[in-house]
Every structure is written in C-alpha cells, then in structure tokens.
Amino acid sequence: MIRVDGRGNSSSLIKVRGLNKTYSRGGEKIQVLQGLNLDVDKGDFVAFMGPSGSGKTTLLNLLGGLDVPSAGSITVDGDEITHMSGSKLTHWRARHVGFIFQMYNLIPVLTAYQNVELPLLLTKLSKSERRKHVETALGVVNLADRMHHYPRQLSGGQEQRVTIARAIVSDPTFLLCDEPTGDLDRKSADEIMALIEELVGKYNKTILMVTHDPVVAARAHTTLHLEKGVLVEGKASPQTVMAGGAA
Amino acid sequence: MKFRRLIFANLFRKKIRLILTIGSFAIALVLFMFLAVVKSAFSRGTEIAGADRLVITNRIGLIQTMPIAYRDKILTIPGVKAVTHNNWFGGVYVEEKNFFPQFAIDVENHRQVMSELVVPEDQWQNFVKDRQGAVVGARTAQRFGWKVGDRIPIKDSLYGTNSTWDFNLDGIYHSDKPGGDESQFWFQWKYFDERVPSFIKSQIGWYVLKLDSPDDAVRVAKAIDGKFANSSTETKTETESAFAAGFAKQFGNIEFLILTIGSVVFFTLLLVTGNTMAISVRERTAELAVLKAIGFTDRSVLFLVLAESMVIALVGGALGLILAAGAIPGVGAALNGLLPPLILSKLTLGLGLSFALLVGAASGLLPGIGAMRMRVVNALRRV
Numbered sequence: 001m002i003r004v005d006g007r008g009n010s011s012s013l014i015k016v017r018g019l020n021k022t023y024s025r026g027g028e029k030i031q032v033l034q035g036l037n038l039d040v041d042k043g044d045f046v047a048f049m050g051p052s053g054s055g056k057t058t059l060l061n062l063l064g065g066l067d068v069p070s071a072g073s074i075t076v077d078g079d080e081i082t083h084m085s086g087s088k089l090t091h092w093r094a095r096h097v098g099f100i101f102q103m104y105n106l107i108p109v110l111t112a113y114q115n116v117e118l119p120l121l122l123t124k125l126s127k128s129e130r131r132k133h134v135e136t137a138l139g140v141v142n143l144a145d146r147m148h149h150y151p152r153q154l155s156g157g158q159e160q161r162v163t164i165a166r167a168i169v170s171d172p173t174f175l176l177c178d179e180p181t182g183d184l185d186r187k188s189a190d191e192i193m194a195l196i197e198e199l200v201g202k203y204n205k206t207i208l209m210v211t212h213d214p215v216v217a218a219r220a221h222t223t224l225h226l227e228k229g230v231l232v233e234g235k236a237s238p239q240t241v242m243a244g245g246a247a
Numbered sequence: 248m249k250f251r252r253l254i255f256a257n258l259f260r261k262k263i264r265l266i267l268t269i270g271s272f273a274i275a276l277v278l279f280m281f282l283a284v285v286k287s288a289f290s291r292g293t294e295i296a297g298a299d300r301l302v303i304t305n306r307i308g309l310i311q312t313m314p315i316a317y318r319d320k321i322l323t324i325p326g327v328k329a330v331t332h333n334n335w336f337g338g339v340y341v342e343e344k345n346f347f348p349q350f351a352i353d354v355e356n357h358r359q360v361m362s363e364l365v366v367p368e369d370q371w372q373n374f375v376k377d378r379q380g381a382v383v384g385a386r387t388a389q390r391f392g393w394k395v396g397d398r399i400p401i402k403d404s405l406y407g408t409n410s411t412w413d414f415n416l417d418g419i420y421h422s423d424k425p426g427g428d429e430s431q432f433w434f435q436w437k438y439f440d441e442r443v444p445s446f447i448k449s450q451i452g453w454y455v456l457k458l459d460s461p462d463d464a465v466r467v468a469k470a471i472d473g474k475f476a477n478s479s480t481e482t483k484t485e486t487e488s489a490f491a492a493g494f495a496k497q498f499g500n501i502e503f504l505i506l507t508i509g510s511v512v513f514f515t516l517l518l519v520t521g522n523t524m525a526i527s528v529r530e531r532t533a534e535l536a537v538l539k540a541i542g543f544t545d546r547s548v549l550f551l552v553l554a555e556s557m558v559i560a561l562v563g564g565a566l567g568l569i570l571a572a573g574a575i576p577g578v579g580a581a582l583n584g585l586l587p588p589l590i591l592s593k594l595t596l597g598l599g600l601s602f603a604l605l606v607g608a609a610s611g612l613l614p615g616i617g618a619m620r621m622r623v624v625n626a627l628r629r630v
Contacts (some may be wrong), residue, residue, distance in 0.1 A: 023430060061624050064540070066540060066623045066624050066626045066627075086545070087544055087545070090539070090542055090543070090544045090545070091539070091544070093540065093542050094541065094542020095542075099540050103533075103536070105251075105533055105534065105536075105537040105627075107256070107534050107537075108260075109256040109259070110252070110256055114252060114253075114256070118253075118538070119541045121250060121253075122542050122543065122547075
C-alpha cells in the first residue's frame with residue numbers, strides 16, 4: 001500500500017518523512033523537495049512523474065542513498081539511512097538497492113556476464129556461487145545465451161536487460177529505475193516493462209520508477225506526481241500536464 | 248584476486264595508449280638504470296675502500312711525486328702497520344683507445360696492504376722473480392684475451408723514454424670484494440725505476456698504508472702530514488674513500504649531473520603517466536560512478552585506479568630492466584674502459600623497480616583520489 005500523507009503503518013518497507021532537499025545555485029537556494037512523505041510496502045511498484053526539474057531524480061537519488069537530504073528521514077526495512085556515514089551508506093546500497101539507469105551504464109570492456117557479476121565481487125561468495133547467481137539473473141532476463149557478448153554486441157533492449165540482471169543479481173531489497181525505457185523504441189520498452197512487471201508479480205520485488213512516459217507509468221501499481229516538491233497521488237494536475245511531465 | 252579481470256579489461260581498453268605508456272616507462276627506466284650504474288661505477292671506489300687504509304699524495308697534487316725515502320719515515324709512526332707505493336705509468340697498449348690503468352707497484356708490500364686483490368701464490372712468486380713481470384686484473388685480461396705467459400708490449404707515453412716496454416704476464420688477479428676493480432695492470436717498481444729518466448728516479452706517485460686500527464686514521468694522518476710539514480715535499484694524507492671520491496671528482500660533479508638528469512627523467516615520466524591515468528579516469532567518469540552506486544567503496548575505486556597505474560609501472564619497469572640488463576654490458580664494452588666497469592647489481596635492479604613502482608603509485612594517486620572523491624550524483628548527471 002502506497003501512501004503520501006505520512007500516515008503509513010510501521011510495517012512499510014520504505015518510510016519517508018518530512019523530506020527536504022535544497023540546492024544552492026549561484027548563491028540562490030532552490031528547494032526541490034519540501035516536506036515529502038511516502039510509504040511503500042514490499043512488492044509495491046510505484047511510478048514517479050513530474051515535469052523536468054520537479055525533483056524526480058533527486059528523490060530517487062535520496063531513496064537510493066546516493067545523496068543526502070537537507071532535512072527529514074528515510075527508513076528502509078528498519079534502517080534509517082539519512083544519518084549513515086558515506087562508507088556505511090555504500091555498504092548499505094550494495095546490500096539493499098538495485099539501480100537501473102536510462103543509459104544502461106554498462107562497462108563496455110566487460111561481457112554481459114562480467115557486468116552482472118560486478119555487485120557480487122563485493123560479497124564473500126565463491127567463484128562458483130557467483131557464477132550460479134549470474135546465470136540465474138541472466139536467465140530471468142532471458143539473456144543466458146548472450147552472457148559472453150560485450151555491450152556493443154547487444155541491442156539497446158538487451159543492454160537494458162543486462163542492467164536489470166545486474167540490479168537483481170544480489171537480490172536487493174528494492175529496485176530504483178530512472179527512465180528505464182527512455183532510450184528505447186516502443187517495442188523494446190514494452191519488453192522491458194513486461195520484465196519489470198514480472199519482477200514485481202513473480203518475484204515480489206519492490207520497484208520505484210521515474211518516467212516521463214504515461215504509458216510506462218500506467219503499468220505501475222500507483223503513479224505519484226511530484227508537484228512543488230511534494231508527492232500527489234493519482235492524476236497529474238493540469239499545470240503538470242502543461243509543463244510536459246505527463247505528456 | 249576478484250578485481251583482476253576488471254583491472255585488466257580497463258587497461259586494455261586503449262591498446263595503443265597502453266603500449267605507448269609502457270614503452271615510455273621502459274625507455275625511461277633504461278635511462279634511469281644507465282645513470283644509476285654510472286653513478287655506482289664512480290662511487291664504487293669510495294664504497295669498497297678499506298676503512299683501515301690511508302693514501303698519501305703530494306700536497307700540491309696527485310701528479311706531483313714524493314721521495315721513496317718517505318717510506319721508512321712513515322713506518323716509524325705508531326699505528327702504521329704496512330706501507331706500499333705506486334706510480335702511474337699511463338702507457339699505450341697498441342692503440343690509445345685501449346686504455347687501462349697501469350701501476351708500478353712495490354712488490355714486497357703490495358699484497359699486505361691491498362689484500363682484497365688476490366693473485367694465486369705460484370703466479371705471484373713468478374711475478375716477484377721476474378723483473379719484467381706483470382700481473383693484470385681479470386677484467387682487462389678478458390678484454391684483450393690475455394693469458395699467463397703472454398708478452399705484453401706497452402708504449403711509454405709519459406716519461407719520455409720513447410720506447411715500448413715489454414712485459415711478461417705472470418699472473419691474473421681477482422678482487423674478493425664484489426664490484427672490486429679488476430682492470431689494473433701491475434709491474435715491478437724496481438723495473439720502472441731503472442728505466443725512467445733521472446728526474447723521476449726514486450720518486451713515488453702515492454703511498455698507501457695500512458693501519459693497525461681504523462680508529463687511528465685521524466691521528467696517523469695528522470702525524471704524517473705534520474712530519475713532512477715545511478719540507479720541500481709536503482704531504483696530504485686522507486682515507487682511501489676520501490681519496491677515491493676526490494679522484495672521481497676530477498671527472499666533474501658526476502653525482503649532481505646524474506641527480507639532475509635522473510630528476511628530469513622522473514618528473515617527465517610522472518607527467519606522462521599521470522596524464523595518461525587522468526585521461527583514462529576522466530573517460531570513465533560514468534562507469535566509476537556506477538561502480539560507486541552499486542556499492543564499490545571510495546577505497547575500492549582508488550584501489551582500481553592505483554592498481555592500473557601500478558600494473559603499467561610494473562610491466563614497463565620490468566621491460567626497462569630487461570632492456571637495461573641487455574644494453575648496459577654492451578655500452579660498457581663500447582666505452583673501452585674509459586669509465587669504471589658498469590655493473591648492474593641486484594641493488595641497482597631493485598632500485599630501478601622501486602623507482603618504477605614509485606612513479607606508478609604517484610601517477611595514479613591524483614586521478615585515483617579524484618575518482619574516490621567524485622560524487623555519484625554529479626557524475627551520473629553528466630552522462
């Protein structure tokens with residue numbers, strides 16, 4: 001159950017309270033997020049929409065522990081991450097977060113297998129255990145037959161599937177997707193969304209996704225719109241639509 | 248090592264750049280090694296000089312002589328165990344380019360003072376009995392293909408006899424100290440004294456004396472110089488290492504020259520490799536950001552960058568050392584004995600490898616720290 005009113009129950013997997021984020025640009029303070037609340041349960045699939053600059057990616061970065069808020073708290077599976085040190089946060093990310101980026105961001109000199117194996121290099125798994133995990137992840141994204149291909153030998157959709165395999169290989173607590181279909185044609189985008197839906201439906205993964213595409217957003221359980229630094233559930237306001245966020 | 252594949256995959260990303268960087272490392276190392284062996288060659292005399300030996304020269308300079316009568320006076324000074332003497336001959340063997348040092352030595356006392364230069368007993372006895380006899384260092388014997396029994400003609404070029412002196416090669420000496428001088432040619436001082444013109448007869452180039460104890464060096468040196476003070480031939484007595492250092496200085500300030508060139512090599516290599524690493528890291532900003540996003544710590548990222556630069560340094564350094572080991576003996580031979588032997592010792596090899604690794608670490612450090620401090624959010628925004 002996803003809530004944005006700050007009244008979620010204590011069993012929420014992700015609990016955000018009073019989140020603020022302010023940037024300084026040219027001496028001017030820009031408040032991107034203002035007292036944002038959010039509760040996400042395990043197995044939820046939520047899409048964030050909003051016009052450019054509304055703070056979608058900032059919210060995703062804060063939830064993923066890549067950035068620190070100016071105020072407020074984020075608690076994931078009982079761990080409050082807002083006050084963690086840099087290195088503790090890095091270890092936390094390795095254990096709990098899977099990232100899926102718009103530009104795939106694979107290492108071009110490594111094969112699909114080696115790219116997927118990267119997060120496991122940080123664990124104590126043996127080589128054979130790592131192999132088992134990587135093959136399973138690549139099997140989930142239907143790329144077992146391309147594991148020894150380099151990114152340049154794969155299509156955009158296949159590259160994104162490798163990114164998804166890399167995100168799920170360490171079985172993280174939740175996945176963060178930043179425009180996962182933004183660089184793909186419609187057919188490939190559909191395939192990727194079907195895969196993401198499968199991760200939610202079949203593997204009970206919790207997914208938070210930023211997208212500009214209402215068709216893609218429609219496949220999530222809930223779509224939340226970022227307006228003036230806070231989240232609004234349901235349809236976007238006319239102003240947001242005019243700004244192009246839900247176009 | 249789990250990150251091995253990642254490190255090597257990144258290294259081979261730009262093969263030509265990698266080859267050029269390793270090549271520049273190797274060439275710089277060859278130059279560095281050459282400088283190191285030249286410096287070592289010039290300072291070897293100082294390093295292996297006997298701590299219990301003093302050298303006495305004419306106070307005016309090394310080419311001025313001293314009377315043979317000084318020997319007995321020196322022997323009376325307490326703390327002096329033995330005294331021997333030498334004269335520089337400076338003759339020419341066949342051609343002037345065939346340079347090697349030739350000394351007229353004091354056969355009776357030479358072995359007692361210069362005990363590290365070893366001649367087989369039977370060869371030495373033959374030498375003592377043979378007025379025209381000679382003993383040569385193993386390096387010079389090998390250089391000219393001489394063997395015991397050979398007749399060696401050496402043309403006088405210093406003393407005005409205008410003749411060729413023929414010597415019988417009675418023995419070959421070896422140094423029992425690693426890197427010791429095995430290039431000298433010795434013949435009997437008595438034979439020298441017979442043949443030289445009267446102005447040089449009974450005159451000595453320099454004395455070398457052995458002390459009862461190295462602790463006596465300062466006292467004995469003062470006593471000797473004091474004994475001959477205000478005479479027509481005053482002396483300058485110094486430790487053998489100080490004498491060797493002074494001799495090397497005749498070639499100029501070799502150490503300063505080598506340090507200067509070495510520093511230029513070091514900083515040029517540092518700039519080349521540092522620039523390569525900086526470009527390499529900048530090209531991979533997004534990838535490094537992703538690594539940090541998925542859980543690679545700042546230290547892991549620093550390690551990856553440093554490991555790359557260290558591998559380049561190690562491979563380039565090893566290649567440079569192999570090239571140097573192959574080239575230096577050839578260069579030494581081509582110099583025809585103009586320089587002391589160029590010896591690539593294990594210590595020099597170790598120094599070269601340390602130099603390479605130091606440059607590798609230094610060149611990877613700044614880009615590595617940059618990558619370590621990079622904020623993931625900012626780096627990903629630039630993609």
